[in-house]
Amino acid sequence: MDIEEVLIRHYFQRGFDHSVILLFLEKYHATEMSVRTSHNRLREYGLRRRNAKSYDAEIYQAIQQELDMPGCMRGYRARWHTLLLRTDCGTENVTMATMQCYFRGNGNDHQAGLNAHSMSCLWFCCKDVLQADLDHVRDNWNTHYNKKSHHDTIPGRPDELFYLPENSGFEDFRCPFTEQQLYDMAL
Numbered sequence: 001m002d003i004e005e006v007l008i009r010h011y012f013q014r015g016f017d018h019s020v021i022l023l024f025l026e027k028y029h030a031t032e033m034s035v036r037t038s039h040n041r042l043r044e045y046g047l048r049r050r051n052a053k054s055y056d057a058e059i060y061q062a063i064q065q066e067l068d069m070p071g072c073m074r075g076y077r078a079r080w081h082t083l084l085l086r087t088d089c090g091t092e093n094v095t096m097a098t099m100q101c102y103f104r105g106n107g108n109d110h111q112a113g114l115n116a117h118s119m120s121c122l123w124f125c126c127k128d129v130l131q132a133d134l135d136h137v138r139d140n141w142n143t144h145y146n147k148k149s150h151h152d153t154i155p156g157r158p159d160e161l162f163y164l165p166e167n168s169g170f171e172d173f174r175c176p177f178t179e180q181q182l183y184d185m186a187l
Contacts, residue, residue, distance in 0.1 A: 012047045014143040
């Protein structure tokens with residue numbers, strides 16, 4: 001798989017609109033492509049949103065994969081671009097059980113205090129699981145669509161609004177900084 005295909009799949013699977021994918025490719029990956037070429041690439045890679053053919057075994061596998069992933073407690077609206085179904089794996093999952101053990105560390109019963117897991121132990125044992133869950137939540141949040149509202153919200157996907165502000169009529173006011181500047185601020 002070449003880098004162009006990887007990038008197109010990445011943005012497509014995060015639910016970005018076709019025109020936004022082209023903007024990301026141009027702005028951040030120095031890849032310019034015509035609309036016609038991009039449509040051909042999507043077809044070539046088998047990426048489509050409407051009338052996608054699917055088979056029972058593939059659907060079952062996709063559902064099982066979703067249920068095994070971090071963040072499986074999310075509702076169906078957060079999963080629309082993956083399955084178009086509502087699923088729920090319940091509240092008893094490993095991450096929550098681990099967190100509950102930690103939070104009981106200051107309790108006053110026989111299952112708390114010294115009998116509970118310490119924060120260091122929890123982090124050592126579960127840091128990869130916790131980090132994967134946090135990353136998954138971040139990715140889903142940054143690619144979900146904010147609807148237009150009568151409140152002071154701006155419609156769009158957070159990643160698109162942040163990385164492509166000009167696409168929504170705004171300016172990019174980000175200021176680049178070096179690793180050294182970041183380190184200096186930590187001192």
